[in-house]
Amino acid sequence: MDTPSAQATRAVPDIPCDAEGPVFREPWEAQAFAMALALHERGVFTWTEWAATLSEEIKRAQAAGDPDTGETYYRHWLATLERLVATKGVATSDLLHRYRDAWDHAADRTPHGQPIVLKAEDFG
Numbered sequence: 001m002d003t004p005s006a007q008a009t010r011a012v013p014d015i016p017c018d019a020e021g022p023v024f025r026e027p028w029e030a031q032a033f034a035m036a037l038a039l040h041e042r043g044v045f046t047w048t049e050w051a052a053t054l055s056e057e058i059k060r061a062q063a064a065g066d067p068d069t070g071e072t073y074y075r076h077w078l079a080t081l082e083r084l085v086a087t088k089g090v091a092t093s094d095l096l097h098r099y100r101d102a103w104d105h106a107a108d109r110t111p112h113g114q115p116i117v118l119k120a121e122d123f124g
Contacts, residue, residue, distance in 0.1 A: 025074075026074075029074035032078045035081060036081050050080065053084055058076045082096050099118075102118055103118065105122040
């Protein structure tokens with residue numbers, strides 16, 4: 001049976017891969033990849049929509065000076081995920097910004113190497 005990861009790597013061929021499949025430099029990259037797979041499996045978007053939106057995000061970043069060396073690929077992936085989630089009405093842009101700000105606040109108070117945990121005060 002074809003795995004969602006295999007489907008994604010065929011539908012979006014620029015995914016950084018090795019012989020075993022997608023590769024990630026940081027845990028958040030794997031999490032963003034997994035979220036995109038989960039939302040696709042739930043029918044939030046098609047791979048065609050995903051690939052087109054990702055292409056637009058990469059072109060936008062390149063126009064703004066991204067050197068496109070591959071190091072920022074999953075930043076584009078995350079921007080695409082946020083854009084589609086907002087466009088499809090899964091979450092508003094305001095809600096996404098609220099959580100991003102809360103995450104930044106939680107990260108600032110978390111010692112290096114410790115898990116980041118969101119608390120109610122991170123949203124204030």
